[in-house]
Amino acid sequence: MADAATRLTTLAEELLGAPPPVRLRAWDGSESGPPDGPVLVVRHRRALRRLLWKPGELGLARAWVAGEIDVEGDLYEALGRLAGLLWERPRDGSGGHWVRDPRLRAAARDLLQLAGSRAWLAPPPPAEEVRRRHGPLHTKVRDRQAISHHYDVGNDFYQQVLGPSMVYSCAYWEDDGTLEDAQRDKLDLVCRKLALRAGDRLLDVGCGWGSMAIHAAREYGAQVTGVTLSREQAAFARKRIAEEGLTDRIEIRVQDYRDVRDGPYDAISSIGMAEHVGAVRYREYADVLYGLLKPGGRLLNHQIARRPEQDETAYRVDDFIDAYVFPDGELAPLGATLSILEEAGFEARDVESIREHYARTLRVWVANLEADWKRAVRRTSPGRARIWRLYMAACALAFERNRIGVNQILAVKTPEGGASGLPLRARTWIEPERG
Incomplete structure (x- = not known):
């Protein structure tokens, strides 16, 4: 699995249509991407398995919570660079994120190889995840x-x-x-x-x-x-x-x-x-x-x-x-x-x-x-x-x-007669008597 970072960068560019905005470091120590700024560290191939089983934000979240991905450098800068690919990217008609793009299926073979021999096994979610909920909302x-x-x-x-x-x-x-x-x-x-x-x-x-x-x-x-x-x-x-x-x-x-x-x-x-x-x-x-x-x-x-x-x-x-x-x-x-x-x-x-x-x-x-x-x-x-x-x-x-x-x-709750009790000028709040 030599130079996993380059393979990840190539795969990400194929899916996104543009180079990744942050540098990548893989579990084998290899690095790829822009030399300046924060580094997205993929500590374990299990993170890729999470993306295979839960493409999108949830798969990434599980990898983050489990410590399988991390950021070295300025977290705000990293999130700012990635925002256009995650939270600020328009969703498709099904409500999915960019990683649910059909091109993911075309690249599945390479992703499976990178994910390792256990790619067919769904990793359990981290313990901090909310269990699946049933029934009406907000009872x-x-x-x-x-x-x-x-x-x-x-x-x-x-x-x-x-x-x-x-x-x-x-x-x-x-x-x-x-x-x-x-x-x-x-x-x-x-x-x-x-x-x-x-x-x-x-x-x-x-x-x-x-x-x-x-x-x-x-x-x-x-x-x-x-x-x-x-x-x-x-x-x-x-x-x-x-x-x-x-x-x-x-x-x-x-x-x-x-x-x-x-x-x-x-x-x-x-x-x-x-x-x-x-x-x-x-x-x-x-x-x-x-x-x-x-x-x-x-x-x-x-x-x-x-x-x-x-x-x-x-x-x-x-x-x-x-x-x-x-x-x-x-x-x-x-x-x-x-x-x-x-x-x-x-x-x-x-x-x-x-x-x-x-x-x-x-x-x-x-x-x-x-x-x-x-x-x-x-x-x-x-x-x-x-x-x-x-x-x-x-x-x-x-x-x-x-x-x-x-x-x-x-x-x-304005009473009958319409006397609101508020001052005539906006935001000149009444200074009440303190206890």
Whole structure:
């Protein structure tokens, strides 16, 4: 198997119609491709077997998670060079990626030879992959399982990635400042948009590790109910709340938002949670939150959005994200989200795009992960750490390149008579009395 890298380069060029944009190094030590920039390392022929059995993004993802392929050099540059071949390449009518091109079959003989004598045996997927799911999307049981897969991977691991703030959503940056500053400013922005005052009842949907609840109670005197489906998050949040002396102001529940019955609330925050709701349940989500607000109450919906497809019926979740990161997660265009909120009765009063802020946040999270890689691996697993590194770096580039965005929608349950309670001038948010 001499000079496997040259054979791989030739095969890739035949399939792609252009030379590979990164240098390749194969398991035999051979190299081929452009001499500058990052190197895509194929450590084991098993990676090729994965591509034979699962052509496309899932086969590549399995090889990455298993450590059979890697990148030496700048990961962002490597992903940027490969983006046109993976995430940014148009899909065919069946929803497949470029490696499902019929030319793959014509090159199968050479690929089989490179893959080795065991090419006819399908390699088992890495342990971190979600098991095949059955039944309707976004039932309460299925959602609970999906949330557990993503969030119950170890609070110590998340502390290393997220830092002391333990906020797992887009920060709000000044030109200078730390991640902690930016996350505090984001939580404060949400509180100000909601016009929280001492004694107001706030429902924090998808409350995570309790950061929003703590900020709203400590800085604004709100009475907060936080709901999450993650038991590990809830335990961590309750411990933090007790240490802050805020148990009389905050209640954390392991509860589906659809089961909340103790409204009305003065305000609802939903920060980075709605991506888990799904298109089939989004109207229900909007109806539930609308019903839980008092007349005049405000909703702050902070949500990642994708760009609209020309044919919306062709939209499908990325295989890597669905299998390893956010099972059953879906992104909707901003316009679709606004329409459904309005159909439920909300008056949409403000939309703020903070796309560039998320790119910067993700880059800091990746740096936190890489700063002590061995500790991250000990706290979860080698595969899980590799998953988080790849998905956060790839998402940073997606935000930077405007493939996805993130928006804060402020909506009001406007009472009869039409008095919204908002200031006349946009974004001159009322400075509430702090508790």
